Amino acid sequence: xxxxxxxxxxxxxxxxxxxxxxxxxxxxxxxxxxxxxxxxxxxxxxxxxxxxxxxxxxxxxxxxxxxxxxxxxxxxxxxxxxxxxxxxxxxxxxxxxxxxxxxxxxxxxxxxxxxxxxxxxxxxxxxxxxxxxxxxxxxxxxxxxxxxxxxxxxxx
Numbered sequence: 620x621x622x623x624x625x626x627x628x629x630x631x632x633x634x635x636x637x638x639x640x641x642x643x644x645x646x647x648x649x650x651x652x653x654x655x656x657x658x659x660x661x662x663x664x665x666x667x668x669x670x671x672x673x674x675x676x677x678x679x680x681x682x683x684x685x686x687x688x689x690x691x692x693x694x695x696x697x698x699x700x701x702x703x704x705x706x707x708x709x710x711x712x713x714x715x716x717x718x719x720x721x722x723x724x725x726x727x728x729x730x731x732x733x734x735x736x737x738x739x740x741x742x743x744x745x746x747x748x749x750x751x752x753x754x755x756x757x758x759x760x761x762x763x764x765x766x767x768x769x770x771x772x773x774x775x
């Protein structure tokens with residue numbers, strides 16, 4: 620079996636939303652194994668969405684990378700996943716990355732639909748208008764599992 624890196628990308632995240640999104644995805648920081656930023660951010664209080672928002676307001680161009688022990692959701696659990704958050708000018712995007720082989724207990728026939736449902740529930744909750752998922756690089760339309768609420772040409 621071929622192992623793939625799967626990514627879910629959320630584009631154009633409002634600056635005032637990123638704090639709540641990261642706070643929730645990391646379970647107030649409890650799911651974070653480690654993190655790195657390409658600029659000095661100091662210690663981050665993952666329990667405060669306001670303080671996380673301030674980091675994003677204060678810096679115009681940076682990347683923040685988090686390794687999580689898991690991202691747990693009632694729809695699907697993603698063990699050993701990474702989050703990559705990029706801010707360029709005033710636009711913020713977030714990627715969730717994980718290895719397909721880490722989803723040992725997941726029915727592959729339903730995986731694309733579960734990932735699309737997860738992404739759309741996050742997008743709806745955090746007012747994100749565009750989410751895509753696929754085999755890395757998910758920006759390649761030929762490798763898409765889904766775009767917003769439409770399944771793509773690839774099915775795992």
